[in-house]
Amino acid sequence: MVGVPDRKSLIVGNWKMNATHLEAIQMIQKLSYRLEAKDYDRVEVVVAPPFTSLRSVQTVIEADRLWFGLGAQNLHWEESGAFTGEISPVMLAKLSVDHVIVGHSERRQGFGETDEMVAKKARAVANAGMRPIVCVGETLEQREGGEAEQVVVSQVVASLARLDPEALGSSAIAYEPIWAIGTGRTALPDDAGTMAGIIRETVSNKVSSYASEGVRILYGGSVNAANIKDFMAKSDVDGALVGGASLDPDSFAAIVRYWV
Ligand code: PGA
Numbered sequence: 001m002v003g004v005p006d007r008k009s010l011i012v013g014n015w016k017m018n019a020t021h022l023e024a025i026q027m028i029q030k031l032s033y034r035l036e037a038k039d040y041d042r043v044e045v046v047v048a049p050p051f052t053s054l055r056s057v058q059t060v061i062e063a064d065r066l067w068f069g070l071g072a073q074n075l076h077w078e079e080s081g082a083f084t085g086e087i088s089p090v091m092l093a094k095l096s097v098d099h100v101i102v103g104h105s106e107r108r109q110g111f112g113e114t115d116e117m118v119a120k121k122a123r124a125v126a127n128a129g130m131r132p133i134v135c136v137g138e139t140l141e142q143r144e145g146g147e148a149e150q151v152v153v154s155q156v157v158a159s160l161a162r163l164d165p166e167a168l169g170s171s172a173i174a175y176e177p178i179w180a181i182g183t184g185r186t187a188l189p190d191d192a193g194t195m196a197g198i199i200r201e202t203v204s205n206k207v208s209s210y211a212s213e214g215v216r217i218l219y220g221g222s223v224n225a226a227n228i229k230d231f232m233a234k235s236d237v238d239g240a241l242v243g244g245a246s247l248d249p250d251s252f253a254a255i256v257r258y259w260v
Helices: 021-033 037-042 051-063 089-094 105-110 115-127 140-144 148-159 165-169 189-206 209-214 228-232 249-259
Strands: 009-014 043-048 069-072 099-102 131-136 172-175 216-220 239-242
Touching: 009 099, 009 172, 009 216, 009 249, 021 043, 021 051, 021 249, 037 043, 037 249, 043 099, 043 249, 051 069, 089 115, 099 115, 115 131, 115 148, 131 148, 140 148, 148 189, 165 209, 172 189, 189 209, 189 216, 189 228, 228 239, 228 249, 239 249
Parallel strands: 009 043, 009 239, 043 069, 069 099, 099 131, 131 172, 172 216, 216 239
Antiparallel strands: none
């Protein structure tokens, strides 16, 4: 269709609080040895190491001319100031970071991040010329209580409230059911596909159909080389946010190469 943005597959490795900067250098190099030019044609590959490894990984990416995008796992929405321990959008943008994960459930649950804070972060990311990956997802209790859809829709609406349609169209939304993260238990691909469809419809209804065509919807939660194909087969799933399996270059490369 004319004017509809192309949604290239996006696979993001969220390294969480793992890897010193020396280990990170090894990981990115090993990953690069396992991928070929045609993989990057098919899939946009992003790695999100901890803050302390960003500079080292950026240097390897630039020196070796690797095709990886660089992601950060969090940020503060202010540009600078008295915010001890925080990292600003401009600091990340200057390091050639192009994606920033915001509102990961580990931050919502463990560090008190609200939808309002996530919305401010998402906007700050876009304003600095980077692309947010906004995470949403229900707890097991909410799923078992039949509330999953309502919870996810309300998170989507509130977390994206400050993004303009254009920025939203080049963002990603990661659907990560909390009970599937790091547990080895995944959502059924059908359920993930259905929820991705609901998320896209919500963006279409609340923002614009253009934004809904462009936004990439990722599934996250115990994704591995054996199950990635089943998720990617769903028409509204455009990629994956991968935690544990992204720490092993062999596994992560196999996930990126799901299409082979
Ligand atoms: P997991 O983590 O792949 O280890 O379940 C996913 C995530 O938290 O982004």
